[in-house]
Amino acid sequence: MKCQGEKRGHSLPGQRGSMKPGGVPAGEGPLRDATSVVVPVSAPGTSRKGCPWIPSNFWEEAKRLLALAGPLTLIQLLVFMIHIVSSIFCGHLGKVELAAVTLAIAVINVLGISVGYGLTAACDTLISQTYGGKNMKRVGTILQRGILIVLLCCFPCWAVFINTEQILLLVRQDPEVSRLTQVYVMVFVPALPVAFLYQLETRYLQNQRIIWPEVLSGIVGNIINAIANYIFLYMMDLGVTGSALANTIAQYAQAIFLFLYIVGKKLHVETWGGWSSECLQEWDTFTSLAVPSMLMLCIEWWTYEIGSFLVGLLSVLELSAQSIVYEVSTVAYMVPFGLSTAVSVQVGNALGAGNIEEAKRSSVVSLLCTGVFCVVMGVVLAASKDVLGYIFTSDTEIIELVAWVMPVYIAFHLFEAACCTAGGVLRGSGRQKFGAILNAIGYYVVGLPVAILLLFVARIGIIGLWLGMLICAFIPCSCSIAYIARMDWRKASEEAQQRAGVSQQTAEDLNTAPIPSKQAPLPGEAGAQNGVVLLGFTKLEGPRLQEAAPARTPAAEALSVKQLVLRRGLAVAAAIAVLMLGVAVRVTTAPH
Template identity: 50%
Template sequence: MDNSKSNPVAVNVVNGHSKSDEASVTESTVESPVFCCGCLRRIRGWIPVHYKEEIGQILKLAGPVVISQLMIFLISFVSTVFCGHLGKTELAGVALAIAVINVTGLSIGSGLASACDTLISQTFGSGNMNRVGMILQRGVLILLLACFPCWALLINTEPILLAVKQSPEVARLSQLYVMIFMPALPIMLCFFLQGIIWPTVLVGVVGNILNALINYIFLYVLDLGVAGSAAANSISQYSLAVFLYCYIVWQGLHKATWEGWSADCLQEWGQFITLAIPSMLMLCLEWWTYEIGGFLAGLISEVELGAQSVVYQLAVITYMFPLGFSVAASVRVGNALGAGNTEQAKLSGKVASICAFIVSCFVSTFVLVTKDGVMGGVVRGAGKQKIGALCNLVGYYFIGFPIGVSLMFPNKMGIIGLWIGLFTCVLIQSLFLVVLLCKLDWKKASQEALVRAGVQLPERKEEQFGLEMRGNIPAVPYILNPMVPFILNPMVPHILNATVPYILNHTVPHILNPTVPFILNPTVPYILNLKVHIF
């Protein structure tokens, strides 16, 4: 009798071992997850302990940032989707309006605000919490002032679009959308300054639900068209700010760093602007390239413009993943440099880049070449925005953009040619930034961070008390005449020797802390001890 027929379990011989079909199916079902878990355990075993800890910290920051940025972006995206049902002309008008707002408003504000990525992260890492609030106040004032030139450009949206050969009807609709959205610009710019993550996620969810509801009412119930969509977007931006403010006050998140408005916020604007301008250029030079692509697509046809808008929106959604790691890298590197821990700063930069690369492999090929976004976060955390801005200028406007435009028009490849050029640019940039960060002097970056955080004096060469004080030889004692009063410069903090009592106001001896800058009163003559170490 045939055993295969008499026995319900047929026997197979594999590699000399007899197993039943049912048994093999059962074993494979049981062993597969066990095998996968074993592989994961082996992989975790290969990762050093300090890398594991840093991966956890990076993911804790990057995950919520991705979600929060996605929530903010979806407000404009949802408005575009609603307008797409009105017609292709309305869709093109809204797409160009959002591009104009991004180029002349959001990119500038976001770039200026990214100076806080460096200053606040480094100051927070140093433990100087009061200074964090001062930096925030300066940022708010500078961004509010930046709104005026942005408004001047937004008011002239229609003439600008007509000058670049856009359709008159599309230009008119874009002007209408921009004019209604303009009051929301200050709120959006100041929104970039906040750094709390999970509250932004929760507020973003509520704001998007409200935005979709208002868009539906204004467009389909009240039939307000493009004007209704712009009003819905503006109202949603204000709702985000109001909800977030209420949450901060309710939870008391501001108490550690905010002591109220102070006149001190009007000082040290030079340090902020020195970082803000390169930060703005670093972001804008990249951002404007993609927005200009929309204008170029509009020169071909409204269909190409609509296609470019959709592709760009999808690319932005995909880019949220490296953006999250970019913010995480900027925060971790800045905190480490502010604390004077150069090894931790290097580790944070490496881990953020590795995590972004791994995630990119699972997300899309497009994100794979946007590793420069993560490296850009490390550059901001290290305070090297000038190099990043120069890299973006050369990469996009001397390499990527010429290639893309050449393929777009002479070769008649449309927006496909444009994206090929941008792809080439980003790939080259990624390689350059990796080399840059491998060669970076982290000790020098840490010293610069401590100066920005206000816990270390900058090296300076100047004449004081008739003696030359050189920053590279800080331990040289200077013999001062104990009988001659000196009036010191009030703008230069002096760290005095902690072991020498100083007679201030002629009568009271003070032992000063060597780590705290002591600013002397310019109107009071001080008689100093015979031997003074001035660092």
């Protein structure tokens, strides 16, 4: 990684080729036929001393990052709380009901919410870079494109949802728990597209650095969820069905509230130009980012669930301890996840604007902030490991097992958090494919097989799972950081501006401009040029070079109407066919 303290020439975006008052072209090479005194100066944001890893303006950048990451962390916590509140209310109904609701939420998250969340993460690249490139109306077009694609993705998810009971029975879950789980999931089916659209709404706003409306909508959703749970469970005695209804209503409430807030406050005016046929174009660009983004998230998420299932095959004691460690890990993951989202916004905005130095600086600062947080969190968990289990249970065996696992989890969390933040840099720069490949290798090729060997061959219990998870996180973490350190940021910026539909005049274009005619040198003002101050004589006569202005260019060749009808029609047909297949499986295999 290039050190932030290097002394280098520095010019602000949009200054290349513009003229200083004294006639000095900013950012151009040395002036001929001009007498100048050269005095070195440092570019803004750099240090004159050595080559430190920490940028000289670290604190300013950290404040900007944390101001964005704080509310984003709160948003994720509010989303998580809806499911926690549902579990708390159902815990008073009975063990079977609690198990069913917990299992249903896991199914919805793993086979539904995670898919939508991963697909909408393409907006972390596309909207952030397009907004940074100031191609405002294209932001609305990308949002429209995302709406159509995620709604189509509901059909395959529904095909799985309607067969939840059969899947659970296939893996030998309790029949009554499986039946109640199916009831909960079926009630939630209408809420899935709304949940996807809410995720799109939040991505649309946060990539424009608009954060607090999402926090307000999350608070509204949690309040309505709690009230609805109380009414349906304690006043109407609807049981698991009531809990699912409360969750569904909460999903609709927060999505509708956020939509009304956007319209009421006119947050969409700058970027929304109305529905356009352009939203049917460039689906390949969206999906080429959306699918790897989904895999980056889902591979890790699914590994957690697979691990819990494997531990459940050992004993109830091991599973209980795993459940506690899993809850702790979910809470500890919130801050790195917020930092990851924040840095993806900052890197995407910077690359879209052509500000390479800011993108690099944001990536360095985000990783440093993550490291500091992990150290603090590790100290807290290490100090409280012997009493941490008491928050969840009074069983001393479970508490001791949690304390035994916690040191391994602390080491795992360090790499997991760094990998999460590095993933934000990869999303912001459009490098999701690399992240998805790393996660697949780290988790499924190496880490998970090691965990299985330690669990069932070495038989060292739950700690074997977390040793395997430690390997899972270490591989993508180290490789991601090394990749970011060697990334071609200039190429990433060019790709970002192409996605944004923006092109800048190149230096070669500028060099073809007329060369000022040779005139008698006149006294001029001092001007900054390539990291030096020019004092003395400069040119005043001759044609003025024009400032490079962003040019709007189409990001890809447009499809014809015939091609659009064929391709989009096939996409819709495929989605419906998958749902019909799921219905057929349901009808032929459902228990009578």
